[in-house]
Amino acid sequence: MDRRKLLATGLAAPALLSTAWAQSPAPAPAGLAPTQAPGFYRFRVGQSLVTMVHDGQAVRPDPTQGFVRNASSEEVAASMRAQGLDPSRLVNPFTITVLRTPRGTVMFDSGNGPQTAADSRVGQLGANLAAAGIDTATIDMVVFTHFHGDHIGGLLDGAGNAAFPRARIIVPEKEWAFWMDEGQASRAPEAMRPAFANVRRRFAPYEGKVERIADGAEILPGLRAMDTSGHTPGHTSYHLSEGNAQAMILGDLTTRPEFNLTNPGWHVIFDMDPNLAEATRRRLFDRVSADRIRCTAYHWSFPANGTVLKEGNGYRLAPAEWSSVI
């Protein structure tokens, strides 16, 4: 009996095929090492080229417990499930925006920094910058949104030295003033002391060369700082405008979009002034949704960019379409 005919008879087919494969040696997975594609992604904004570069992800167990200050465990679990997330864990991804303009290359924030643990799932920024062909020596400015550890860790290399000795280091004045204030540091609750110490340690090799900017400062032509405080006292986002093209580098206006876009009123524990953070979030997302401004955000799923749509009482992320055409 013809084998093709046998296959076409349906019920007879499974046994035949299973037998055939059981008798074959398992093919060697030649050349198919299970490595992921490199974590970078490019798109254009006018004359500028944006490269999103992944630094890995962290996982928080049970985000229904104590992670959102003003929502019950049941509310958090229900909202996560309705959006296709497993409520037993929260994946927190980290993606850095690198902007190449005709006037220079700017990196926004510096990632978690090199990690030594062999099983660490963060600290991939260096490898992914290299995969994207970005030599860190060509980065002209490292511009910060705020000083939480996952954003400033990469200021130091694995040996504890300045990772960007040649770049200009640009920080929001309000953020610098808060974290560097000795009074704030000494009055801080015990749990926050390490964060203050970390800021000092990460910026130490850059002493005397950190440039502080105010709200509205134009860092490069068309690239302006916008005070978006609340998440931290000096949290700052950046607006890029080139002719008709524009984009925003949001930083931490949201944790994952399923939390703070769907539920803009949720106060997650990382927002230092939760009421101000919420007001800032609503103000910014009303603007970017009305104007359909493409945004990048540090904790959206890689490649961490898209447009924000108004939906119900909140917002929804429309991730930008992946395109092989830049």
Add this chain to the structure above:
Amino acid sequence: MDRRKLLATGLAAPALLSTAWAQSPAPAPAGLAPTQAPGFYRFRVGQSLVTMVHDGQAVRPDPTQGFVRNASSEEVAASMRAQGLDPSRLVNPFTITVLRTPRGTVMFDSGNGPQTAADSRVGQLGANLAAAGIDTATIDMVVFTHFHGDHIGGLLDGAGNAAFPRARIIVPEKEWAFWMDEGQASRAPEAMRPAFANVRRRFAPYEGKVERIADGAEILPGLRAMDTSGHTPGHTSYHLSEGNAQAMILGDLTTRPEFNLTNPGWHVIFDMDPNLAEATRRRLFDRVSADRIRCTAYHWSFPANGTVLKEGNGYRLAPAEWSSVI
């Protein structure tokens, strides 16, 4: 006056910085050729490894005109806008699922095939397979969902020869019967004749070695064919089950999710039996949304996999989270 202080004064800063940058020569974009990351993405289903491989994208101008048979231009435009899409164009991406199991490597469909036009935005499958480290000689089976041109084009190489001379070629019996039937071909409307001719041409070098399978056939242990006809007379999806893990390779149950998940009742012109296609779509998406089965689909945005959620009168795609950890 200290430069850092100047920067911190806000209004003075823009002028200063602009001037500084205007005086600098534009830095050479060393090592930053604007190439996109390679178009592949990996995830596991039990013991199996899935690699999604991008074949590029096509753009259809004005999808509000004549693309959806049973919705008005206004309805299509409004739905697209509400989902963040530009109604003046429809990007149609193509992504091929490659499954490596302990029993062999299976590619589902073959892409558009090599393209000769220098500016073609399709035909990238070969380059992306290579980037993923998949040697086409290690593909044991090419299994088809249906015989539309963007799925069978890659059966031939650039010279018109068999691109997969060593692989088993596995096709749904109903699909084969329809397209190879001389009566169907001769009765087909003029506009469909090229499609019939194309099927014959693409399969010609494989004559005598095409294996036909029926609904329910088990191609490899745990990998079964499911009749999902409507889009074409023999359209077939595939269900992979390994212990507790499962996934579905859907093929063309939808065009873009913003069309046929949000609006499962929309009949796009590519559905050959639109009523059956709709019934099949609703049946399958009810199942995969209830069971939260991870799906891959040919025309979802790269990396073209995720879970489907019920929402309103339709469904919504929750794209699987990109992860550097496989």
